Amino acid sequence: MACKVRGDMGKLIPVISFFLGAALTAAFVIATMDINWRLSALASWNNNDSPPAVTDEMKALSELTEVLRNASMDDRTVIMTSINRAYAAPGSLLDLFLESFRLGEGTEPLLKHVLIVAMDPAALARCRQVHPHCYLLRRPEGAVDYSDEKRFMSKDYLDMMWGRNLFQQTILQLGFNFLFTDIDIMWFRNPLRHIAITSDIAVANDYYNGDPESLRNRPNGGFLYVRAARRTVDFYRRWRDARRRFPPGTNEQHVLERAQAEPQPPRRRPDAVPRHGALGRASASSAATWQGLNVQRQMLHRPRQQGARLGRRPPRLEELHGGTAGGEAPGRLRMDHAGQVHPLTPPAAACY
Incomplete structure (x- = not known):
């Protein structure tokens, strides 16, 4: 009988290992989620161990x-x-x-x-x-x-x-x-x-x-x-x-x-x-590591007037990048010194 039990246990070892691995994986995933969300989800389990309702x-x-x-x-x-x-x-x-x-x-x-x-x-x-x-x-x-x-x-x-x-x-x-x-x-x-x-x-x-x-x-x-x-x-x-x-x-x-x-609180760990x-770690000799045009701020806060300002059509991006939009200069900027931005024209737009 003892030999039979040992044989059965040998067959069960892979099964036990599988469930142990699955449990550890689930524990890791749950640990990474926000504690408030976890508690609200766990609170929906009832005494019959039925799964929580899908909220x-x-x-x-x-x-x-x-x-x-x-x-x-x-x-x-x-x-x-x-x-x-x-x-x-x-x-x-x-x-x-x-x-x-x-x-x-x-x-x-x-x-x-x-x-x-x-x-x-x-x-x-x-x-x-x-x-x-x-x-x-x-x-x-x-x-x-x-x-x-x-x-x-x-x-x-x-x-x-x-x-x-x-x-x-x-x-x-x-x-x-x-x-x-x-x-x-x-x-x-x-x-x-x-x-x-x-x-x-x-x-x-x-x-x-x-x-x-x-x-x-x-x-x-x-x-x-x-x-x-x-x-x-x-x-x-x-x-x-x-x-x-x-x-x-x-x-x-x-x-x-x-x-x-x-000042950092005393218990705050540096790590x-x-x-x-x-963004844009550029050398001092690099001009405009990349450019992205930030559309005029006054347009952003007046969306209902955009149609009138843009002639009721969006300007072609070639116009924004190299010309003007709505009669205003696009405000080209250059970037150097590891991302420091220097305006070359009045700050009507920004480049990143």
Whole structure:
């Protein structure tokens, strides 16, 4: 009998190993998800050990994961932007944004990796007419309506920016790297070639002091690359937590700028701080490592007047890149000293 038991155990060892490996894998996946989401999911299990009900949140995460898989590169990187109804109309910024990829130098292949996040159903419908990878950001009951224009630094604008920040954190928690770009940035060249492969975070700067590792640069969240890792997810959590230390009306960009300039708390580990740098590490002799035209700011805040300003048609990108738009100079800039930007004309536009 003892010999028979030992023989049976020998047959069971592969089965036990399989289930042990599956359990460890599941534990690792669960550990990487946000603790609040895990607790809400676990709370739905009842005493009969039946599976939890499929919630709207779980459906949204499943849909988002599928869209990310379809749009991502081999290394799970996705280029991401967001639009609302005001910027998705025919002849508006969405059309210019997509056209820039087609006309840029080596940028057209990147289009298949662009995910457009629609803030409202009308923007989603328009996105699906012109692009294969679209996702509707669902709003909680009673949340701000993002479909219309939001004035810069208004309460609704700030809510929208912090909502974007939380969505970016979700992308990281799902295991995808992202390069977020504002819809008003035109892609004439490929910036991914200029992001150091060792960087956890690379961000454009409104002010750059020449040191890519300095925490006193002035970040601009309108062009942001982040690698998915536990430390970058923790970085986003601390970023959001820091909001409470600043007056209401402070946007996420200013919170990051001020928080990173504060003295580090004694218990903060240096290895918990992600590596970061300025986009476009160029030598002093390099002019315009890449260029992307940022459409006139006054147009961004008056979407209803875009048709009149553009002659009721979008300007050809050749006009924006080498000529004028609406009778105004495009404002060419050059970049050197590892990303420091020097305006050569009045700041009507910006290049990254």
